[in-house]
Amino acid sequence: MKPGRNMRLAGLMRKEYLQVLRDPSSIAIAFVLPVVLLLIFGYGVSLDATNIRIALVIEQPDNIARNFAGSFDQSPYFAPRSFSSIQEAETALRRAEVDGIVWLRSDFGSGYLQNTSPPIGLIVNGVDANTARLVEGYVQGIWFTWLEQQMELAGKKMTSPVQLEQRIWYNPAVRSTDFLIPGILAVIMTLIGALLTALVIAREWERGTMEALLVTRISAPEILLGKLIPYFFLGMGGLGLSLVMAQFLFHVPMRGSLWLLLASSALFLWVALGMGFFISTVFRSQFVAALVAMVSTFLPAFILSGFIFDIRSMPVIIQGLTYLIAARYYVTILQTLFLVGDVWSVVWPNAATLALMGFFFHGVVYHKTKKNLQ
Structure with missing residues (x-):
């Protein structure tokens, strides 16, 4: 130039x-x-769902049910609230006071001890579909983790035809x-x-x-x-x-x-x-x-x-x-x-x-x- x-x-x-x-x-x-x-x-x-407001309904608060409910207190993903009846929890869900309901019925503890697969009721607010899917996945994760802990305490192993081992690459902290x-x-x-x-x-x-x-x-x-x-x-x-x-x-x-x-x-x-x-x-x-x-x-x-x-x-x-x-x-x-x-x-x-x-x-x-x- x-x-x-x-x-x-x-x-x-x-x-x-x-x-x-x-x-x-x-x-x-x-x-x-x-x-x-x-x-x-x-x-x-943040795309991470934390402090999700979850309602816990325990119809029969025995040791098994309280032990499982305690898993939600220890989780960083949930902020649990206890309700005495499913009607009160559903009212809170309609008012958007909670994002989901975990319902442990009266036969939960006895059904677990008798190995009869006790049901866990899960009701999720589906207005926000992404949060609803996250709540569903987190609750399932807490359930399986709690089962593994109970099996270890009893000196048993969970019987499953497939053993899932997760490896998260590139962003391990998610x-x-x-x-x-x-x-x-x-x-x-x-x-x-x-x-x-x-x-x-x-x-x-x-x-x-x-x-x-x-x-x-x-x-x-x-x-x-x-x-x-x-x-x-x-x-x-x-x-x-x-x-x-x-x-x-x-x-x-x-x-x-x-x-x-x-x-x-x-x-x-x-x-x-x-x-x-x-x-x-x-x-x-x-x-x-x-x-x-x-x-x-x-x-x-x-x-x-x-x-x-x-x-x-x-x-x-x-x-x-x-x-x-x-x-x-x-x-x-x-x-x-x-x-x-x-x-x-x-x-x-x-x-x-x-x-x-x-x-x-x-x-x-x-x-x-x-x-x-x-």
Whole structure:
């Protein structure tokens, strides 16, 4: 690049840095918003069901029934409440005071001692289907664990044709935070890359400063680079802050290479910046650009990327639509690097797809950026 071009590019970059420093909204999107989102999803959002309000109805409180009911007191998943009758427990369930009922009938203790398979009544509030399934699974787990303990105390072994041995890979603590934090990084990078650049450039069109640049000797590629480079480093700074919080505040494991994480994040940020440039090139109003950026980048990154909702459980048409969402590929890379490691068979195809998307968006922006006011 010629010295004159270098000076012009350096001047443009300095202008953008000064504009960022003078604009509190840019600083907020790059650094304050990631902190807020990480705090919300790290502490306020959890897919783990704990302290489930369960009603215990023991019609005949003998030693066997009280022993089994005590298992719920020792479980971190339940917050049990005792009721004297099933009618009172059903009333509490209708009032949403409890999430389920465990009903030990009067023949529970005697039936267990006589080995006649005493029934346990389980009534679950099915309004929230996911919580209902979790309650059902947790109650069954407590029942089988209690049976094993009783067999051990009696010096016997449970007879079963199949012995289940569980092994949980990659997230042995089964913490939803370890799954959510890598995904929210993709949402943060999308906001910084797409929303910030779309707003800033659309604002320049509204204020007329873009026209002032177009009538100078600065070429279109220099204008694009002068705006791309500052916001790229701004986005990488937001990523660095997010990684520090993920490691030292939420203790999310990092099993992959840091350099590979930074490289894939830089690649995705480049794609997000291209999407922001594309939106601001087509829509030159801040309000419209912000609305389009939220609908076309943020919401898909949040809903259709596999960050929270499993893509395979979506309708076939929506599954096909997710292949157009850049955040889908970045979320896969992040979750792999954080929880599994450097699995190149996963990283390479997703990174290659991101590269193709980046070339597409930046190519379209370069083609549409002309040295005229049309």
